[in-house]
Each structure stands twice: as structure tokens, then as C-alpha cells.
Amino acid sequence: xxxxxxxxxxxGSDRDEDELPEHTKExxxxxxxxxxxxHKRPLSPVAASSSSGPPSRSASPHSVHSPHSAIHxxxxxxxxxxxxxxxxxxxxxxxxxxxxxxxLPPVAVIPTRLSPxxxxxxxxxxxxxxxxxVTTFPSDGQTADIHRARFFLGQINTPKRAAFELRKLxxxxxxxxxxxxxxxxxxxxxxxxxxxxEWWEKCLEKDGVQSIxxxxxxxxxxxxxxxxxxxxxxxxxxxxxLVKEREMKRRRILERAQGDAGGSDSxxxxxPGKPWxxxxxxxxxxxxxxxKRPKLMRKTTSEYEREKGLANQVQPRYVREQLKLAVHRPxxxxxxxxxxxxxxxxxxxxxxxxxxxxxxxxxxxxxSAIQAYPxxxxxxxxxxxxxxxxxxxxxxxxxxxxxxxxDVSQRKIQAVxxxxxxxxxxxxxxxxxxxxxxxxxxxxxxxxxxxxxxDDVIEFGWNQLSRVQQIGLKFYDEINFIPIPRPxxxxxxxxxxxxxxxxxxxxxxxxTGGYRxxxxxxxxxxxxxxxxxxxxxxxxxxxxxxxxxEEEGWVTHTLYLGRGGGFGTQRVxxxxxxxxxxxxxxxxxxxxxxxxxxxxxxxxxxxxEEGGRNVSPHRRVDIILSxxxxxxxxxxxxxxxxxxxxxxRRWVEKRWGWKFDSxxxxxxxxxxxxxxxxxxxxEDLVQCERRVIEGLGLEYFKPELRNTG
DNA sequence: CGGCAATTGT
DNA sequence: CGTAT
DNA sequence: GCCG
Numbered sequence: 001x002x003x004x005x006x007x008x009x010x011x012g013s014d015r016d017e018d019e020l021p022e023h024t025k026e027x028x029x030x031x032x033x034x035x036x037x038x039h040k041r042p043l044s045p046v047a048a049s050s051s052s053g054p055p056s057r058s059a060s061p062h063s064v065h066s067p068h069s070a071i072h073x074x075x076x077x078x079x080x081x082x083x084x085x086x087x088x089x090x091x092x093x094x095x096x097x098x099x100x101x102x103x104l105p106p107v108a109v110i111p112t113r114l115s116p117x118x119x120x121x122x123x124x125x126x127x128x129x130x131x132x133x134v135t136t137f138p139s140d141g142q143t144a145d146i147h148r149a150r151f152f153l154g155q156i157n158t159p160k161r162a163a164f165e166l167r168k169l170x171x172x173x174x175x176x177x178x179x180x181x182x183x184x185x186x187x188x189x190x191x192x193x194x195x196x197x198e199w200w201e202k203c204l205e206k207d208g209v210q211s212i213x214x215x216x217x218x219x220x221x222x223x224x225x226x227x228x229x230x231x232x233x234x235x236x237x238x239x240x241x242l243v244k245e246r247e248m249k250r251r252r253i254l255e256r257a258q259g260d261a262g263g264s265d266s267x268x269x270x271x272p273g274k275p276w277x278x279x280x281x282x283x284x285x286x287x288x289x290x291x292k293r294p295k296l297m298r299k300t301t302s303e304y305e306r307e308k309g310l311a312n313q314v315q316p317r318y319v320r321e322q323l324k325l326a327v328h329r330p331x332x333x334x335x336x337x338x339x340x341x342x343x344x345x346x347x348x349x350x351x352x353x354x355x356x357x358x359x360x361x362x363x364x365x366x367x368s369a370i371q372a373y374p375x376x377x378x379x380x381x382x383x384x385x386x387x388x389x390x391x392x393x394x395x396x397x398x399x400x401x402x403x404x405x406x407d408v409s410q411r412k413i414q415a416v417x418x419x420x421x422x423x424x425x426x427x428x429x430x431x432x433x434x435x436x437x438x439x440x441x442x443x444x445x446x447x448x449x450x451x452x453x454x455d456d457v458i459e460f461g462w463n464q465l466s467r468v469q470q471i472g473l474k475f476y477d478e479i480n481f482i483p484i485p486r487p488x489x490x491x492x493x494x495x496x497x498x499x500x501x502x503x504x505x506x507x508x509x510x511x512t513g514g515y516r517x518x519x520x521x522x523x524x525x526x527x528x529x530x531x532x533x534x535x536x537x538x539x540x541x542x543x544x545x546x547x548x549x550e551e552e553g554w555v556t557h558t559l560y561l562g563r564g565g566g567f568g569t570q571r572v573x574x575x576x577x578x579x580x581x582x583x584x585x586x587x588x589x590x591x592x593x594x595x596x597x598x599x600x601x602x603x604x605x606x607x608x609e610e611g612g613r614n615v616s617p618h619r620r621v622d623i624i625l626s627x628x629x630x631x632x633x634x635x636x637x638x639x640x641x642x643x644x645x646x647x648x649r650r651w652v653e654k655r656w657g658w659k660f661d662s663x664x665x666x667x668x669x670x671x672x673x674x675x676x677x678x679x680x681x682x683e684d685l686v687q688c689e690r691r692v693i694e695g696l697g698l699e700y701f702k703p704e705l706r707n708t709g
Numbered sequence: 710c711g712g713c714a715a716t717t718g719t
Numbered sequence: 720c721g722t723a724t
Numbered sequence: 725g726c727c728g
Contacts (some may be wrong), residue, residue, distance in 0.1 A: 090710060324727075361713050362725030390726055438721060464717090468721085515724075526723080560722070592717085594722075622723070637716095640724040649714040661716055662724075712727090719721080 013694040033290045046092050076228035099203055108134040108146060110154025110165045110194070125204070148172055152194045154217075162194040162218035165352055167450075173220030194218040315385070323367075324387040325647040327698050330705035333518050339408050341709060343368055343400055343416055344393075350419045351427045352439050361646075366393045368643040368708035377401075411578040427452055433480050435472030435620070436465075437560070468559045475596060475618045482617045483521035488606045490515075492525045492597060492621060495554065500529055507531050510685040512623075512638035518704040524620035525597070526638055530631040532679060537627040540575075542591040545623070549595070556618060557596040570596055590663050630664045632677025632692035633684050637662025643708035652696055660696075 018337070101107065107126055118369035127133045134149040146169055156162045159175055168175055175193050197284075199215035335341070344367050351359030365388035373386060378400035382387045398415055404410035419425050424446065430453070431442035445451045449461060454476065457465070465473070472479070493511040500507040510516070513526030528544075531537050542561070557633040598607045599616035608616045617708075626634035637645065637660075652660040658674055659666045665674040677692045693700050 048722060233720070358713070359725070365713090365726070388726065392725060419713095440720065466721085524723095558717075592723080612721090636724095638724055642714095645724050646714045653714085659715080661714090663716080710728100713725105715724100717722090 019597050019602050024594050030577045042190045075432065075593045082454055086489075099207065099209060099210070101126065104131055104136050105150035106132040106148040107151045107153065108149035108169070110156060110162075110169065112165050113155040125200070150189070152192065153197050153200055154194060155197050156217050157196075159218040163220060165450075166192065166194070166220065174223050176219045176221050184432045188449075192218075192220045192222060194220075242536045269571045281693055295337050307452075316372065316374055318372055318387065319385055322387045323700055324369075324374075325651050326706075326708045327647050327651050327701075330701050330709070331371045331526070331641075331644070331707045332366060332705060333707045335371050335373065337370050337373060340377065340397060340400060341370055341412065342401050343396070343413055344370070345397075345709065346419060349429065350425055353425065353432060353442060355439055355443070364646075364709070366641045368647075371707060371709050423452070430454060431457070434469060434476060435479055436469035437472065452643045466572045471557050471559060471596065478617045479523075479620055481525065484525065485521055486515065486519075486597075488619075489522050491606060492619065493527050495528070496545075496549070496621070496623060498525060499548055499552070499554075500541075502543060503548060504531070504541070506533060506536060508685065510635055512635060513623075513640065516639050517641065517707050524622060526622045526624070528624045528626050528630060528631065528634050528638055530626045530634075530679065530684055530685065532628050532629045534629065537591075537625055542593055542623065542625045545625075546595060553600040554596050554597055555621075558593065559596065560592065560594040562592045590630070593623045595621050595623070597621040624662075628679035630662075630677050631679045631685060632688040633660070633664055634662045634677070635689040636677075639689075639703050640708060641706055641708040644706045648696075648698075651698070657695055665692075665696075 038581070056500070080503055104633040109123065109126070121194045122132060123135060132148075134145055149171070152162075154165060156165060163173055163175060171192060176191065193212075194217045195212050196215040196217055199210060199212050202210045202215075270432060299441050308501065316329070318321070323329055348360055348363035348367065351363060366386075369388040370383075370387045377397065378401075380394040380401070380449065383394045383397050384391075400411045400413050403412050413485045428439075428442045428446050431437055431445045431451075432439060434442075434454075434457075437445070445457060445461070449456075451457050451460060454473065458473065489511060493509060497507060500509070508531070509527050509529045511525065513524065514522050515525065529542075546555055546558060546561055550558070597619040598606075598614065600614070601607055606616060607614070624634060624638055636648070649660050652665065653668070656674075657668050659668055665676045666672065667674060676695045677688065677689050680691070683691075690700050
């Protein structure tokens with residue numbers, strides 16, 4: 001059965017239950033994992049009074065009732081209704097309105113949870129009541145004079161949330177201890193009060209300023225902003241023990257990682273920086289080296305000198321013939337221009353985080369072309385000769401090379417430095433590395449939720465995460481920072497193969513992915529499992545296999561288990577929907593399992609124990625179960641790299657009008673299956689893949705030459 | 710100026 | 720919108 | 725961002 005750790009060690013959810021919608025738990029293989037729900041935060045008297053305040057929180061401000069009539073009615077005497085405190089007493093005798101907020105300190109509204117309409121109405125009502133209003137906007141919450149505001153209205157229920165929302169607005173506070181005198185609050189300019197919107201609704205309802213006491217959620221004292229930062233947006237020192245524990249765990253992991261694999265912590269140092277996303281302004285680089293006239297770029301004397309040697313170099317075929325698709329050229333794992341490629345990869349990642357699919361495609365193309373280039377690039381004009389590289393790439397190279405002609409390790413590009421220093425990039429990247437969080441979600445975490453660290457995600461968002469995201473966070477460091485050495489990848493593959501074979505004899509497997517392309521270390525293990533008897537690849541065998549691996553402890557969590565969930569219930573044969581045509585006979589679907597894995601054998605060299613406890617690093621393992629009829633395409637499709645795969649599909653479409661996928665090749669017009677990739681008698685999986693490649697009219701490049709970056 | 714790989718599961 | 724290559 |  002599924003095993004669970006007794007507790008997740010990254011917690012932090014001691015917030016009140018009503019703060020966030022309950023996460024919808026999936027009734028799946030693994031039960032909900034989650035932090036222990038602590039309720040240890042002592043409620044301050046201020047907080048306590050808020051929680052005993054009026055119950056209603058349903059009405060939005062604008063829906064209460066005609067606000068303007070309340071504000072503009074002038075026929076009743078100046079408001080002096082029931083005040084037990086001096087906080088809002090309208091000493092301005094000349095105030096013509098019942099509802100005058102003249103005596104309030106500068107007011108701002110916390111936009112969170114308020115509809116745009118509600119927010120708008122609230123602003124109008126408050127300014128109609130002569131409040132000294134500091135406007136806020138839900139988009140970014142930033143306003144120049146937000147720091148003037150001392151009184152915040154918001155749909156906020158807990159002090160913790162209040163402090164968090166203030167921080168999002170750039171207002172850094174710490175909660176004021178119980179017993180601060182009420183009188184002090186208005187006098188002391190360093191104090192911030194957060195009051196529920198209900199207070200204002202009540203004022204409107206009663207046509208007069210009401211006591212704020214029952215509605216106060218939070219009183220905080222202004223503190224210094226983040227050290228070194230620009231004074232906005234920075235994590236509170238919250239849930240400190242948990243953060244510290246995480247740190248310790250991370251350090252342990254990294255120490256072990258170095259021991260294991262010689263891996264190093266590649267995380268960028270935290271340097272506060274300016275925003276990295278710029279408006280659509282053309283950079284000076286663009287103007288100087290714009291794509292319009294790249295060929296006119298002046299060569300410096302030194303570039304010219306360096307290039308003289310070029311004439312003697314035999315240019316590779318893909319350059320001579322301008323072969324633009326990665327399937328037509330060899331891409332070794334390492335190449336002479338890896339340092340420059342890494343710069344391009346940073347830009348590509350920033351495009352990913354900006355949801356710029358086209359930028360991703362463009363940089364991928366350039367990267368793979370350079371990866372295929374066998375000589376060290378010495379001049380930007382050489383780059384112009386590579387397919388997929390043009391003015392922009394060339395300009396980037398020019399800046400990069402000349403920033404330090406004599407020391408490769410010192411070369412840099414200003415725009416890339418700025419990307420790497422920007423908080424937005426660093427934080428979104430950190431989120432993006434959570435398994436189950438893509439670019440869209442990473443942006444949402446950063447821009448909409450206002451989170452700035454994994455600890456924020458854990459503390460404020462844990463219950464909003466999907467189950468796989470929770471698992472992704474739980475194993476964040478292991479997944480991202482402890483690479484899997486080749487021998488361990490081989491060991492995992494062999495073990496899966498062995499267990500499969502024990503269940504039913506006759507299975508064969510091949511490890512695909514980066515391992516097969518020759519990587520010394522892998523981020524995960526990908527493998528294609530196959531049986532010559534098609535029946536053995538159906539009927540839920542993969543579920544059976546994963547279940548067995550769970551029982552034996554190897555599989556600790558199942559992130560995804562597709563197809564064949566029910567025994568024999570699966571009738572494959574839906575055509576690729578994009579073309580609305582039926583598959584021909586023998587339509588195939590690949591079953592896939594994505595799991596977390598942990599070494600269980602104490603005798604294994606990859607097993608690690610501490611205090612009698614198995615602390616072997618968890619590994620990501622993908623198992624693809626293929627019928628014999630398409631195992632060739634499965635192996636080809638799961639070996640990659642990404643750009644190779646994309647270009648493979650483009651080639652198949654362009655050359656043959658077929659559609660390629662890992663489950664087979666199809667005629668686009670008729671939807672009929674093209675018989676390629678069937679596992680032939682006496683043939684191994686590598687030979688089978690080769691027949692597919694050659695059947696598609698392509699030169700066979702071994703996997704080690706498909707490293708398209 | 711249009712196109713940029715392609716699939717499935719939740 | 721997430722995942723894989 | 726590059727290509728046809």
C-alpha cells in the first residue's frame with residue numbers, strides 16, 4: 001500500500017481556517033498530504049475582538065444599499081453617534097455630512113477579494129465622505145503615496161492576512177503587542193490599522209460613523225522594508241522555525257548532493273534588482289544591431305583577424321547547406337560554445353516565464369544550431385551564417401564576446417545580468433521549478449498572490465495547491481538540486497524492468513531521455529517498457545506494476561498514472577482529435593506513469609541511512625508502457641531533446657504530410673496509421689527506433705547526437 | 710505577414 | 720493548464 | 725526571433 005511520511009516537514013499553515021478556500025482533494029492513489037494544522041498563534045486582543053465582530057461578510061460594499069443617499073443627506077445634525085472611543089469623533093463642526101471621515105488619517109483600501117466594481121464604489125464613497133483617500137489598484141497594488149496611508153479598509157479576517165496584504169502593498173509592519181492604548185493608535189504616526197469593510201458598510205447603513213473597535217483586524221507598527229530592497233514586497237519573518245528547518249534540510253541535501261554526484265548549488269544569489277520585464281522598448285542593442293541590417297554589422301579589426309582562420313575551417317554540412325531542422329544535423333552533448341549557449345538559455349527561460357512561446361521557439365532554434373556547431377565561435381559574423389541565428393543572436397554574441405575577449409568566464413550581457421538580478425525572474429523561476437507549476441502558475445503566484453518565496457507558498461498557499469504541487473514542494477530540493485548519477489539511473493531502470501518481468505515474463509525496457517543522450521547526470525529517469533505480446537501491454541499492467549512498486553516501497557508517490565486504470569475497461573482507439581478523423585486499425589495509446597521513487601535496498605550503493613532511517617534521495621521516474629506496434633516511435637519520441645522532437649514533427653509534416661507522435665505515425669488526410677515502429681522479430685528496441693528514423697527519410701543520428709539543448 | 714510540435718489527463 | 724520528449 |  002501507499003506509504004506516507006508521518007508529517008510533511010515543510011509546513012507553516014497556522015493560519016485561520018476561513019482564510020482560504022478549502023483545497024479540493026483528489027480521491028486518488030495517494031491521500032492528501034499536508035502540513036499539520038497548527039493553531040498555535042496566540043490571538044492578540046485586537047485580533048480577538050475582530051473575530052468576535054459582526055458575523056456578516058457576504059455583502060460587498062456596493063451592494064449594501066444606496067451609498068450616496070447616505071452620504072449626501074444633509075438634513076440631520078452632525079454625526080456624534082455613540083462613540084466609546086475618541087478615534088473618529090467628528091470634531092470638525094462644520095462638516096456638512098453625516099458621514100464625514102475628515103478626522104481619519106489617510107485611508108487606503110486593500111483590493112484583495114474585492115471586485116473591481118466594489119473597489120470602485122468604495123473609493124467613490126470614501127472620497128465623497130471626505131476621506132483622505134490613497135487609491136490602490138488590484139493589478140499591482142503599488143501607488144506612490146501608499147506609505148501615507150495609516151488606515152486600511154479591506155475584506156480581511158485575520159491579523160496574519162492583514163500583515164501579508166499590507167506587505168503586498170509595500171507597507172511593512174509588525175503586529176503591535178496587546179495592550180497598546182487605543183488612544184495611541186491615532187496619535188502615533190507609525191501605527192497602521194486594518195479594519196474590515198463591514199465597518200464602512202455599517203456606517204452607511206446607520207448613516208453615521210460607527211465605532212471601529214469591533215471591526216479592527218490588525219494594528220501594526222511600520223518597520224523597515226526589506227534590507228537592500230526598494231522598500232516594497234518582501235517576505236515577513238514569519239513561521240521562522242519552519243523556515244529554519246527547511247534551510248537545514250536544504251543544506252543537508254546539498255552536502256549530500258555534492259558527495260553523491262559532484263552537483264553544485266546552481267541557485268542564483270539573491271541580489272535585489274529592478275524589474276526585469278520591460279515595456280516594449282527597443283534596446284540600444286536592438287537598434288544598433290537590428291535585424292534589418294545585420295549583414296552590415298561592422299567587423300572590428302580583431303574580429304577580422306580572428307576570422308582569417310575561418311577560411312581554413314571546413315564548415316559543417318548543415319551550415320553549408322543551411323539545414324534548419326535539428327533532425328538533419330548532429331548535436332553533441334557538449335560543444336565549444338556551451339558558455340554562450342547558457343546565456344541564451346537564460347533568455348529563453350525568461351521568455352518562458354513571460355509566456356512568450358514564440359520567443360521560446362526562437363531561442364530554442366538558435367541554441368540547437370549553435371549546439372551543432374563544432375568550432376569555438378570567435379566572431380559575431382560567423383554566427384550570422386548559422387541557420388536559425390540572425391541579427392539578434394549575433395548582436396548578443398558580439399556584446400558577450402567583447403565584454404571580456406580574453407576570459408570566457410567573465411563574459412556577460414547587460415540585459416541578461418538584469419534578468420538574473422531581477423526579483424521577478426528569480427522568484428518566478430523558483431516557483432517554476434516546483435513540479436506541477438508551469439510558467440502560468442508561477443506568474444500567478446508572483447503577480448496575483450504576491451508570494452515571494454517558497455515559504456510564502458507554503459505558508460499562505462498550501463491549501464490552494466494541487467496534490468502534485470504539494471508533492472513537488474515536498475521534494476523540491478531533491479528534485480531540483482540532487483541530480484541522478486548515471487549508474488543510479490541504470491539501477492532504477494533495471495529494477496523496474498525486473499519487477500515487471502517478475503509480474504509477467506517477457507518485458508524489455510530501454511532508458512530514454514537525457515540518460516540515453518549521454519548525460520552524466522539526469523534530472524529524472526525516463527524509460528519505455530514493452531512486451532512482444534501486445535496483450536501484456538494492456539489491461540492495466542502499468543497500474544499493476546506501479547502498485548507492486550508501491551508495495552515494495554520503491555514508489556513513494558504517484559504524480560500521474562494514465563490509461564488502463566481499470567482492468568480491461570480501456571478501449572483505445574480515439575483518433576487524434578485535432579483532425580477529427582478516426583484512427584485506422586490498431587490505434588495505439590501509450591500508458592504512462594509518473595512517480596516519486598526511493599531506493600529501498602540497504603545493500604544498494606545508492607541507499608543512504610541516517611539514524612536507522614532511509615534518507616535516500618527521492619527520484620522522479622517516468623515509465624512509459626508501449627505496445628509492440630509502436631515501440632519504435634515511443635523510443636524515438638521519448639529520447640528527445642525537445643527541439644529535436646519539434647523539428648521531427650515539422651519534418652514529418654512537411655516531407656510526408658504525416659503526423660508524428662510517440663504512439664505512432666498517421667496520415668493527416670485519412671487519419672490512417674502509417675506502419676512504422678512495429679517491433680520486428682529478432683530486433684532490439686534501438687534497431688526498431690532506427691527503422692522509424694530511416695523510414696521517415698532521415699539520417700540516423702545516435703541519441704548522443706540529439707542534444708538540442 | 711503567417712507560422713512556429715504534438716499528445717493526453719484533470 | 721499541467722506534464723513529457 | 726527567424727524563415728519563407
